[in-house]
Amino acid sequence: xxxxxxxxxxxxxxxxxxxxxxxxxxxxxxxxxxxxxxxxxxxxxxxxxxxxxxxxxxxxxxxxxxxxxxxxxxxxxxxxxxxxxxxxxxxxxxxxxxxxxxxxxxxxxxxxxxxxxxxxxxxxxxxxxxxx
Amino acid sequence: xxxxxxxxxxxxxxxxxxxxxxxxxxxxxxxxxxxxxxxxxxxxxxxxxxxxxxxxxxxxxxxxxxxxxxxxxxxxxxxxxxxxxxxxxxxxxxxxxxxxxxxxxxxxxxxxxxxxxxxxxxxxxxxxxxxx
DNA sequence: ATCTGTATTGACGTTAACGTCAACGTAATT
DNA sequence: AATTACGTTGACGTTAACGTCAATACAGAT
Numbered sequence: 001x002x003x004x005x006x007x008x009x010x011x012x013x014x015x016x017x018x019x020x021x022x023x024x025x026x027x028x029x030x031x032x033x034x035x036x037x038x039x040x041x042x043x044x045x046x047x048x049x050x051x052x053x054x055x056x057x058x059x060x061x062x063x064x065x066x067x068x069x070x071x072x073x074x075x076x077x078x079x080x081x082x083x084x085x086x087x088x089x090x091x092x093x094x095x096x097x098x099x100x101x102x103x104x105x106x107x108x109x110x111x112x113x114x115x116x117x118x119x120x121x122x123x124x125x126x127x128x129x130x131x132x
Numbered sequence: 133x134x135x136x137x138x139x140x141x142x143x144x145x146x147x148x149x150x151x152x153x154x155x156x157x158x159x160x161x162x163x164x165x166x167x168x169x170x171x172x173x174x175x176x177x178x179x180x181x182x183x184x185x186x187x188x189x190x191x192x193x194x195x196x197x198x199x200x201x202x203x204x205x206x207x208x209x210x211x212x213x214x215x216x217x218x219x220x221x222x223x224x225x226x227x228x229x230x231x232x233x234x235x236x237x238x239x240x241x242x243x244x245x246x247x248x249x250x251x252x253x254x255x256x257x258x259x260x261x262x263x264x
Numbered sequence: 265a266t267c268t269g270t271a272t273t274g275a276c277g278t279t280a281a282c283g284t285c286a287a288c289g290t291a292a293t294t
Numbered sequence: 295a296a297t298t299a300c301g302t303t304g305a306c307g308t309t310a311a312c313g314t315c316a317a318t319a320c321a322g323a324t
Contacts, residue, residue, distance in 0.1 A: 151312085151313080154315065157311070157312060172320095190311095194313075231321070
């Protein structure tokens, strides 16, 4: 069975550590489209996954727009040769960007590691008895 | 010799692909502090490095504030045990965040790779003659 | 002298991504 | 009937990170 359970707005907000305002905002902007019974929102498992991806993009520093675009790429590729080729181009573009980001990340982590070393050395130097 | 050459504001802007407005803004906010002769700014090699680091942080999705904080961590660790321990805590915190980001990154790249595969398969399927 | 190029300082405008009310509806308890 | 707990829709406020003028200064070439 395809996980027919639904989530209230505050369920999701609590689970992902965001406010309900954020979720309403995402719907207003079209990044989420929960079911509506009356005025009340019911988030499906699919909505939940989509939210997870959006927030993942956010942690990567992407705009909501960018995240949404990438998520839309995830959808089953259909269409003619032209569409598919265009999609491949976009994918390559994204990959290039993300790989640059990965490089930046490792560089920063390396820098931080260097500082950590120096810091530990200074500490040990300052307290020779309890060095390890 | 310690690279005594200096850069004009538009030199740096051109080199790093930002506008002069951006550099003035960074100075105004205290993220850069170029030398001033009269009213004119002269950026040193050190300023240039700092700018590079700021922009690296920006590509990682950090705020300027966060980038500046990290860059300040890079400075030679001094101070007493208390300071050094606090610094180590900050470093660990940063590292945790960046490592989470790295995980997000690899996950996203994996997703994109999956889409690329499906896309190529669809293309090959659509044009069996020229598959490779 | 004037023009061209590059610099400067205000100062207001803009966009994204929400925060923060206020006013209200509704369903279940007390 | 009143409280409590959750939901809703406006609508205005906020912050970061610049963009976009406008008015001005100054140095060198024409």
